[in-house]
Amino acid sequence: MLAVLSLGGVAYSLLQSLVVPALPEIQRSLHTTQSAVGWVLTAFLLSASVATPLIGRLGDMYGKERLLMMVLLMLAAGTLISACASSLWLMVLGRVIQGAGGGIFPLAFSIIRDELPNERVPGAIGLVSSLLGIGGGAGVVFAGIVTDHLSYHWLFWFPLVAILATAYLTWRYIPESPVKTPADINYRAAALMTAGISGVLLAITQTSTWGWGSPKTLGLLALGVLLILAWVREELRSREPLVDMRMMAIRGVWTTNAVAFLIGVGMYSSFILLPELVQEPTSTGYGFGASVTAAGLFLLPSTIAIVILGQMAGVLERRIGSRGSLIAGAAFALACYVLLVADRSGELEIYIAAGLLGVGIGLSFSAMANLIVQNVCREQTGVATGMNAVTRTLGGAFGGQLAATLLAGQLAAGGIPTSTGFTLSFLMCAIALAGALVFAFVVPRRGAGDLTPQLATLSGRQRGEPERSAA
Numbered sequence: 423m424l425a426v427l428s429l430g431g432v433a434y435s436l437l438q439s440l441v442v443p444a445l446p447e448i449q450r451s452l453h454t455t456q457s458a459v460g461w462v463l464t465a466f467l468l469s470a471s472v473a474t475p476l477i478g479r480l481g482d483m484y485g486k487e488r489l490l491m492m493v494l495l496m497l498a499a500g501t502l503i504s505a506c507a508s509s510l511w512l513m514v515l516g517r518v519i520q521g522a523g524g525g526i527f528p529l530a531f532s533i534i535r536d537e538l539p540n541e542r543v544p545g546a547i548g549l550v551s552s553l554l555g556i557g558g559g560a561g562v563v564f565a566g567i568v569t570d571h572l573s574y575h576w577l578f579w580f581p582l583v584a585i586l587a588t589a590y591l592t593w594r595y596i597p598e599s600p601v602k603t604p605a606d607i608n609y610r611a612a613a614l615m616t617a618g619i620s621g622v623l624l625a626i627t628q629t630s631t632w633g634w635g636s637p638k639t640l641g642l643l644a645l646g647v648l649l650i651l652a653w654v655r656e657e658l659r660s661r662e663p664l665v666d667m668r669m670m671a672i673r674g675v676w677t678t679n680a681v682a683f684l685i686g687v688g689m690y691s692s693f694i695l696l697p698e699l700v701q702e703p704t705s706t707g708y709g710f711g712a713s714v715t716a717a718g719l720f721l722l723p724s725t726i727a728i729v730i731l732g733q734m735a736g737v738l739e740r741r742i743g744s745r746g747s748l749i750a751g752a753a754f755a756l757a758c759y760v761l762l763v764a765d766r767s768g769e770l771e772i773y774i775a776a777g778l779l780g781v782g783i784g785l786s787f788s789a790m791a792n793l794i795v796q797n798v799c800r801e802q803t804g805v806a807t808g809m810n811a812v813t814r815t816l817g818g819a820f821g822g823q824l825a826a827t828l829l830a831g832q833l834a835a836g837g838i839p840t841s842t843g844f845t846l847s848f849l850m851c852a853i854a855l856a857g858a859l860v861f862a863f864v865v866p867r868r869g870a871g872d873l874t875p876q877l878a879t880l881s882g883r884q885r886g887e888p889e890r891s892a893a
Contacts, residue, residue, distance in 0.1 A: 423537060424546055426595055427530040430494060430588040431553035433581045434523040437501065438466065438554075439561035439693055440581075441517075443714050444574045451574065454510045464627045465514045467819055469521025471623055471812050472616045477525025478808030479664055481532055482801050483607075487598040490529045494589040497523035501585060505578035516578075524815075527554065528808035531791055535803050536599040544744070545736020547795060548788030552732030554811075560725045562693055566718030611664040614653035621646025623816060629823045630830070665805055674797030675806065677865045678790050679813045681748060684858035685786050686817025688755050688851045691825045692779055695847055696720055698829075698839075700772060706834070708841045710769060723773050727780030728787075735788040744796065745865050747789035752859040755782025759852035763845055782855075790814075793865060817854075824850055 441448070441462055449459040481489040500519025507513040527550070534546045568576050625642040632638045657663040670676060697717040702709025712720070731738070738747050758778035765771050791807055798806040825847040832843030 423533070423596055424549070426588060426591040427526075427533065427550055428553060429584055429591070430490075430526050431530060431550050432556065433584040433588060434497060434526050435554045435556065436561045436564065436581050437497075437520055437523065437578075438470075440565040440568075440577050441466075441574075442693060443562055443565040443697065443718060444569045444577055447569055447574050448513070452508075452510045452513065458510060460627070460630070461510070461514050462517055464624070466517040466521045467627065467815060468620050468623055469518045470524035471521075471619050471815050473522040474524035474528060474811045474815075475615075475665060475805055475808035476612060477522065478528030478532070478804030478806075480607075481525070481529045481804040485598050486529045486533045486536070486804070487592065487596045489525065490533070490592055490596065491589060493523055493525045493529065494585060494592060497526075498582060498585045498589060501578045501582045505575050505582060524811060525808070527551070527791075527811055528804040528806075531795060531807045532803040533596065533599060535795060535800060537597065542736070543795070544739035544792050547791045548735025548739060548747075549732050551787045551791035552728055552735065552784050554787060556725055556728045556732065562697060562721050563718035563725065566713070566715035570713065570715045606662055608656070608660050608662060608664045611653060611656045611660060614649055614656055615664065618646050618649030618651075618653050619812065619816075621649060623819055626816075626819045626823050630826050634827060665809060666802065669798055669802055669806060670809065672797050673864075674793055674866050677861050678748070678793045678797075679810055680861040681752065681786070681858045681865070682790050682810050682814040683817035683820075684854045684861065685752065685755065685783070685790075686814040687821030687824075687854035688759065688779070688858075689783055689814075690818030691821040691847065691851050692721070692724070692758075692776075694822050695825055695844065695851075696772065696776065699766070699844055700769075702838060706838060706841070708766070708844070710772075720769075720772050721776050723777035724780030724783065727777050728784040731781060731784030732788065738785070738788070739792065743867075744789040744792040745862070745867055747785045748793065748865060749859065749862045751782045751784070751786030751789060752855055752862045753782070754778050754785065756852060756855040756859055758782060759848050759855060762848040763852060766844075766848075786858075821851065821854060 445459055445462065448462060449455070452459070477489055477493060496519055500516045500522070502516070503519065504513055504516030507516055530550050531547055534550065535543055538546055564580075565577055568574075568580075621642050623646075625639050625646060628642075629639055654667055657665055657667045670679075697714075697720070699708070700710045700712040700720050701714070701717045702711070704711045742750070755778070758775045761771060761775045761778065766775070790810060794806050794810050795803055828846045828850060829839040829843040832840045832846065834840050
């Protein structure tokens with residue numbers, strides 16, 4: 423069961439990042455503009471941000487295995503459309519459908535919590551959670567190799583095979599969860615959440631085209647925030663909320679989500695900054711003139727570190743706990759960007775920084791999912807972990823666009839970013855991760871009496887079944 427869930431997680435996380443190095447080729451092949459091809463990324467982020475918590479909640483209500491099968495089939499359909507796309511609108515349509523695959527992770531966490539013995543849950547959740555970081559780094563490496571030797575269409579054909587295999591194995595081996603929370607869907611809350619999150623994320627992702635201070639950006643951002651506030655108000659008044667805001671106010675939940683946002687800033691920015699830095703020509707005085715494939719290999723230490731730490735999630739949980747892993751993860755990620763600000767003159771420094779970042783992502787990703795699960799009741803696992811994924815995505819979008827703005831503000835002749843632009847971008851990431859480290863210390867210790875009293879303040883609906891034993 424764990425192998426099946428892991429395969430699905432890897433397939434989705436690869437699709438999240440592997441198009442980044444291929445965007446120039448996609449732009450040329452589809453005969454479109456640089457700003458238009460950016461929708462290949464934006465459409466995926468928008469869809470994933472909205473679909474992930476919704477699918478997590480629907481899984482809590484109607485059954486995780488059933489929803490997982492539907493999500494995998496949707497992911498396969500979207501990937502097939504993108505693989506065959508000969509126009510930009512078809513490619514974007516495929517990416518929108520693919521974004522719904524983000525629901526794999528909250529559903530996987532819920533299935534693990536429902537089916538595995540209690541003592542194996544933290545290690546299994548940590549392993550699956552780390553796959554998002556593994557796929558993110560491996561996607562950049564894989565994309566460079568594929569685009570240098572094959573067409574960009576193969577970036578979708580390869581994951582499609584894994585997705586179809588996962589769908590069959592899910593049907594064959596994943597049992598339907600016995601834990602369900604029947605409820606009516608609050609369609610008004612769903613609409614407000616969709617419009618609000620989409621507005622904020624769209625405003626952030628379009629800053630490279632509109633500018634941070636443009637009326638379009640500010641207006642859409644303000645509208646998105648207002649809709650989110652209306653969504654929160656609707657959820658607080660609802661007898662059967664889509665996302666229980668009292669749950670989101672639990673100290674262990676909101677502090678973990680704050681760390682997720684700031685960790686997202688550092689993680690997603692690295693996928694943009696490091697490959698671009700090493701691909702700049704040596705004549706700049708700081709670049710290494712690397713090819714697309716070689717640039718992806720600079721992130722290989724990060725992927726290796728995440729793989730190793732993902733396997734150690736259970737051991738780390740027993741030794742230092744999820745809170746300790748989160749603090750250590752933020753510290754390692756911070757060390758990566760401190761090194762990049764201080765010295766990035768040689769390839770060795772870049773490899774070391776990538777390794778430090780991988781350790782940070784591996785530790786923090788496995789810890790965040792476990793901290794969320796430890797602080798919410800069983801029937802809220804899907805929606806709670808889904809919202810954690812959304813905050814991480816929002817942080818990644820914000821960090822990536824802010825880094826792009828800082829680079830664009832420091833251009834030399836020929837439109838090439840200066841070393842100062844990279845320094846400012848790495849400094850921005852370091853500040854974000856310093857904030858993540860502070861919030862990590864604010865996360866309550868396990869067993870500190872934080873969980874039970876706060877859960878008691880939630881609405882009085884049924885709390886679900888007790889934790890299952892190994893038997």
